[in-house]
Amino acid sequence: MHIVDGALAPEVLIGGGVIAVAGLGLGLRKLPIDKIPATGVLSATFFVASLIHVPVGPTSVHLIMSGLAGLVLGWAAFPALFVGLLLQAVFFGFGGLTVLGVNTVNIAMPAVLIGLTFRGLVARSTPKVAAIWGGIAGAASIAVTTIFVAISLGLSGEGFIPAAKLVFFAHIPIMIIEGLISAAAVFLICKAKPELLRTDTADIAHEPAFDAPASPQTATTAHEASNG
Amino acid sequence: MSSLIDLNDISYGYRSGQKVLDRVNLSLNADERLFITGPNGAGKSTLLRILVGLIKPHSGRVSAFGKVCVSEADFHELRCRVGFIVQDPDDQLFCPTVVEDIAFGPLNLGASRDEALAIVDEVLDQLHLRHLRDRITHELSGGEKRLVSVAAVLAMRPDVLLLDEPTNALDEENLERLEDILLGLPQAMILISHDPHFRRKLATRTLELRGGILSTRPAKKCSAAERAKAEVMEANPDANAPDNADASASASVKSSANPGAVPKPNTRPDISPVAGQA
Amino acid sequence: MSSLIDLNDISYGYRSGQKVLDRVNLSLNADERLFITGPNGAGKSTLLRILVGLIKPHSGRVSAFGKVCVSEADFHELRCRVGFIVQDPDDQLFCPTVVEDIAFGPLNLGASRDEALAIVDEVLDQLHLRHLRDRITHELSGGEKRLVSVAAVLAMRPDVLLLDEPTNALDEENLERLEDILLGLPQAMILISHDPHFRRKLATRTLELRGGILSTRPAKKCSAAERAKAEVMEANPDANAPDNADASASASVKSSANPGAVPKPNTRPDISPVAGQA
Amino acid sequence: MSHLFGHDQPLGAQASSGTAPSFVGSFDPRVRVVAAGLFAIMVVALHQVEFAFGAFLVAFGTVFLTDLPLRLTLKRMAAMDGFIIVMLVMLPFTTPGTPMFSLFGADASKEGLMHAVLIGVRANAVVLMMLCLLSGLSPVALGHTLYRLKCPAALVHLMMFTVRYISVLHDEYHRLRMAMKLRGFRARNTFHTYRSFGYLFGMLLVRSLERAERVLDAMKCRGFSGHFPMIDHLEFKSRDVLFGVGFVALIFAFVLLDRMYVFAY
Numbered sequence A: 001m002h003i004v005d006g007a008l009a010p011e012v013l014i015g016g017g018v019i020a021v022a023g024l025g026l027g028l029r030k031l032p033i034d035k036i037p038a039t040g041v042l043s044a045t046f047f048v049a050s051l052i053h054v055p056v057g058p059t060s061v062h063l064i065m066s067g068l069a070g071l072v073l074g075w076a077a078f079p080a081l082f083v084g085l086l087l088q089a090v091f092f093g094f095g096g097l098t099v100l101g102v103n104t105v106n107i108a109m110p111a112v113l114i115g116l117t118f119r120g121l122v123a124r125s126t127p128k129v130a131a132i133w134g135g136i137a138g139a140a141s142i143a144v145t146t147i148f149v150a151i152s153l154g155l156s157g158e159g160f161i162p163a164a165k166l167v168f169f170a171h172i173p174i175m176i177i178e179g180l181i182s183a184a185a186v187f188l189i190c191k192a193k194p195e196l197l198r199t200d201t202a203d204i205a206h207e208p209a210f211d212a213p214a215s216p217q218t219a220t221t222a223h224e225a226s227n228g
Numbered sequence B, C: 001m002s003s004l005i006d007l008n009d010i011s012y013g014y015r016s017g018q019k020v021l022d023r024v025n026l027s028l029n030a031d032e033r034l035f036i037t038g039p040n041g042a043g044k045s046t047l048l049r050i051l052v053g054l055i056k057p058h059s060g061r062v063s064a065f066g067k068v069c070v071s072e073a074d075f076h077e078l079r080c081r082v083g084f085i086v087q088d089p090d091d092q093l094f095c096p097t098v099v100e101d102i103a104f105g106p107l108n109l110g111a112s113r114d115e116a117l118a119i120v121d122e123v124l125d126q127l128h129l130r131h132l133r134d135r136i137t138h139e140l141s142g143g144e145k146r147l148v149s150v151a152a153v154l155a156m157r158p159d160v161l162l163l164d165e166p167t168n169a170l171d172e173e174n175l176e177r178l179e180d181i182l183l184g185l186p187q188a189m190i191l192i193s194h195d196p197h198f199r200r201k202l203a204t205r206t207l208e209l210r211g212g213i214l215s216t217r218p219a220k221k222c223s224a225a226e227r228a229k230a231e232v233m234e235a236n237p238d239a240n241a242p243d244n245a246d247a248s249a250s251a252s253v254k255s256s257a258n259p260g261a262v263p264k265p266n267t268r269p270d271i272s273p274v275a276g277q278a
Numbered sequence D: 001m002s003h004l005f006g007h008d009q010p011l012g013a014q015a016s017s018g019t020a021p022s023f024v025g026s027f028d029p030r031v032r033v034v035a036a037g038l039f040a041i042m043v044v045a046l047h048q049v050e051f052a053f054g055a056f057l058v059a060f061g062t063v064f065l066t067d068l069p070l071r072l073t074l075k076r077m078a079a080m081d082g083f084i085i086v087m088l089v090m091l092p093f094t095t096p097g098t099p100m101f102s103l104f105g106a107d108a109s110k111e112g113l114m115h116a117v118l119i120g121v122r123a124n125a126v127v128l129m130m131l132c133l134l135s136g137l138s139p140v141a142l143g144h145t146l147y148r149l150k151c152p153a154a155l156v157h158l159m160m161f162t163v164r165y166i167s168v169l170h171d172e173y174h175r176l177r178m179a180m181k182l183r184g185f186r187a188r189n190t191f192h193t194y195r196s197f198g199y200l201f202g203m204l205l206v207r208s209l210e211r212a213e214r215v216l217d218a219m220k221c222r223g224f225s226g227h228f229p230m231i232d233h234l235e236f237k238s239r240d241v242l243f244g245v246g247f248v249a250l251i252f253a254f255v256l257l258d259r260m261y262v263f264a265y
């Protein structure tokens, strides 16, 4: 799913970067300071998902679980998945630096859109029905991601169009498997900890009565702490 | 009234109908090391979380240092004076490096960066952990994490310490080290522990939480092996001096009558087997 | 040869140069409850992981049930006959409900859904845990989780059990319950535990792992409190009968000479204090 | 694999422990991070294969100024190349242009081949230079660096929490996975397998959320009132300025020559 440095046209890179910055801005605005720990821990979980390999036919693929990230985190999925991609790029050499924006948009945007669409449905259903919706969300977010990847390739040159088609068809088994796994995960979450899906992160912490100072002031105090 | 912390008639349940705590009373006096035991799921951790205001009880009152705590601001102030060492050190050490983690508390208390760093070094020296100063928290071993989490709480110079199962998964060496550190601290503490030996060494008073009721621990509740041992003890009462802490627990739960009368089993200053690189 | 499991000259280190295990030999005979102790980080868990093939040793040989295990397929077969109960029951229970979790093992062994369900009910009855059948695993108490994780492993009908610190964070009631269950099981076991009392009650033989070397546990290595107690014991040798299990451990590590000679401290069938709803 | 960013990741590099840093590692991380970013942008902007190859050689030369283990580094590059090889092989056949040779009835164009080679060289150059410049930089140090480079504080703190808990959760995953294996589980193409993996991941999520709640509680117990401390040892020295100026000059030289080369055609 990761596109590497050097493949895409500059216009696509810049466009992706701009959308990614906007998405990050929006995501961070929906992330008050006392929700950062919860989002960070969940972001780490989704990073770990990318290290889990499941068999597909004769080979194996790693999980992405972006649909579930959208369901659980909502808009905060954008910065959460960005952090994962940044760490992968820098420390594993997967993806690249200049394409970071495009890769983030390709993976996080579908997650957020699908998550917001299906969240209500999943929250209102019994575990079995919720599992079906969760499965659809899991498969759909991979499908939209592959379409986005195909579009970024297609916009960068005619020569990529067959490759873009290949990307889409090669990912059909992955969509199915992500769907199945997401369905089982949603089923378990509905049984064991339905709060995880029922609300957005803004309500996850059981104690909303936390009087944090306004964030601009926070940032300056933190600066002083580090630079003083 | 000399008690540092008072809980009055605290009741709580996570779900409606559930009674995890049922009109619990507790008071902690200066110089006490109060142990709370009880079966899994009895609500011991819940009690401590209510004490520091992380959970609001359905009824009852928390007072600390002679002041009733009601609002979040009251509890914030309480939490700055009461150090809580939680069950899993991974939950407590959330900063990337040891020095940042230990400085977190003092910075929150309003210390400047340099003051905070000075406190960090002082605490690390006190616990002989200087060599861990610049390590990355997630690369520490389990025992090291536990000791650093104690340091992080001590850096706030708390007046009271709360420890939730501090001995879990510690080996004998680290256990002894922790015991020595705790014995050397002047603060009053509430400790939760299932380990009877740890309890016996440190406790000045032991309470048991069972069925939502907090009561002085009955002396006879012990396993066959311990019973056998107890019989042996009775035959030779002088052989094992620090062992009568349980028996000397005051009869009433709210024992503010004789606060200083309970003997501390051991009060040598903190000695640690590992030399720091000061 | 009557031994069920044999480790020969196992050496291992996670990093080059590190010697967690240094030419370790071990053999487990039928009807034994073999305890392994040692400080944190001595390599006890590593040893068990090598035994079941989760880690490949740098040198040495694992044989089980008279057959040398080499390939992953050999070890898969071994794992289907050797039940491993891991250190933290939270790591073992990952299915939404208890019944699904216990059925997981039999399903992996190729049982049909109905067969698996029949086994689940049988095991739950055996351990008097019938009332937990449809509970959500995540909401069980710590003690219940531990007992269910034992059930989940027993559902695979193992010939040998391995238990890594099964008593961590258990309260006294659940501890006694677990002791009773383990005493009632016919399987040979290897247990890792830091708890000397648990060890004393169950062990037929105790080994100590220290500095990479596995040796018969020396009798004198104990803390001040235990030493005090030991002195008391010596004064009244008859007062504490089941306490000599450690001393009766055979002198040589590979003690296949006298497999049945070690007395079992207690062999009553499984009795559980909680009544099942059979 | 217990510590993802610890001793198992030689390329992720050991944190500032006892050993002396390499030549590259001795510069301020801020200069190195910015340089890596500029280098990536520069390489992507190059049009000529020759210059892209030159950039690759520069990156390769830099490897010897670091303490990266050469073999492991090349192995990691090969892993990345494995990712893109299919696309690169297809490109000559799908790009219209002057036919060069044909294979199974499909014509390979010269333009397509050049494009494929260009992409391959660029990608390798960027990744290699990044690994070099960021060698010896732990994820924690990267966080400190980004913070000093005025990245939004919320984002940096989010990254720090992610880094902090990746190893905890990865260990948790590993233990669950081992426990499954111990009960005779083998990953196959079956429904049972996928359901089990779903349960596994769902359980990880549930547990991490509960951990997050406990972490926030622990933070409040230490008087958390809305900011995180950042304590680092970053120091900007004059040699860092020299390094920065030299690197920018190199990059400008590359871009200028690349563009002039176009006009020379």
Ligand SMILES: Nc1ncnc2c1ncn2[C@@H]1O[C@H](COP(=O)(O)OP(=O)(O)OP(=O)(O)O)[C@@H](O)[C@H]1O
Binding pocket: B014, B015, B020, B038, B039, B040, B041, B042, B043, B044, B045, B046, B047, C139, C140, C141, C142
């Ligand atoms: N967040 C929660 N939501 C719902 N129920 C909870 C929650 N936390 C604890 N409980 C329940 O409340 C009861 C008391 O839990 P608590 O953690 O206080 O017990 P404990 O005495 O600390 O046990 P342990 O010795 O296992 O640590 C248990 O039955 C537990 O299942």
Ligand SMILES: Nc1ncnc2c1ncn2[C@@H]1O[C@H](COP(=O)(O)OP(=O)(O)OP(=O)(O)O)[C@@H](O)[C@H]1O
Binding pocket: B141, B169, B171, C014, C015, C020, C038, C039, C040, C041, C042, C043, C044, C045, C046, C047, D001, D002
């Ligand atoms: N996955 C790993 N990677 C690197 N080192 C490890 C790993 N697991 C364990 N170690 C190291 O190997 C040594 C032995 O660890 P092991 O877990 O076997 O000890 P143990 O005897 O089970 O300790 P405990 O009583 O704490 O459970 C320790 O020094 C530990 O730090």
Ligand SMILES: [Mg+2]
Binding pocket: B044, B045, B046, B087, B164
């Ligand atoms: Mg508890």
Ligand SMILES: [Mg+2]
Binding pocket: C044, C045, C046, C087, C164
């Ligand atoms: Mg262990």
